[in-house]
Amino acid sequence: MIFRGINNLALDTKGRMAMPARYRERLMETCGGRLVVTVDRDRCLLVYPLHEWEIIESQLVNLPSLNKQARLLQRLLIGYATEMELDSQGRILMPTMLREYAQLDKKIVLIGQGKKFEIWDEQSWNENQSIWLTDMNDDESDMPSSLENLSL
Numbered sequence: 001m002i003f004r005g006i007n008n009l010a011l012d013t014k015g016r017m018a019m020p021a022r023y024r025e026r027l028m029e030t031c032g033g034r035l036v037v038t039v040d041r042d043r044c045l046l047v048y049p050l051h052e053w054e055i056i057e058s059q060l061v062n063l064p065s066l067n068k069q070a071r072l073l074q075r076l077l078i079g080y081a082t083e084m085e086l087d088s089q090g091r092i093l094m095p096t097m098l099r100e101y102a103q104l105d106k107k108i109v110l111i112g113q114g115k116k117f118e119i120w121d122e123q124s125w126n127e128n129q130s131i132w133l134t135d136m137n138d139d140e141s142d143m144p145s146s147l148e149n150l151s152l
Contacts, residue, residue: 001049001115002115003023003114004112005111005112007110009108009109011099012091015094016091016092017094017108017110019091019092024086030049033086034083034084036048036050036057036081036082037081037092037098038076038082039080044118044119044120044121045101045104045119047110047118048116052115056077060074060077080098082095094119102119103121104119104121105121107121108120109125
């Protein structure tokens with residue numbers, strides 16, 4: 001199951017987001033509509049089907065506990081991880097804590113990222129997208145060696 005594309009959405013007054021119809025059926029088939037939402041260091045939210053999150057969580061739990069960066073990742077990603085379920089209308093309720101972390105306002109953007117989604121405040125997404133495009137054009141020397149043979 002691969003998620004792709006950009007979707008402009010809105011949070012309702014209760015903080016609910018309707019998952020686009022094109023993803024709902026796949027999510028119901030693969031994970032019964034059960035999702036995990038957590039935070040990302042870029043101040044957006046990550047949305048995983050439950051079974052995909054369990055793989056990530058297992059990797060996080062097994063990181064070395066004496067490593068400072070590993071502990072920080074565990075605190076953020078596992079600490080904020082919240083299980084959710086699509087309701088009968090295909091919506092998920094974003095807890096206040098997660099909405100505040102990602103500074104989500106009414107207008108949001110849902111981006112398919114392969115096995116997960118990202119949720120951004122629309123204004124933050126637009127600002128960051130401009131920065132990323134500029135960075136990509138300005139400096140190609142920081143490209144990891146694993147991407148050098150990628151052909152698009």
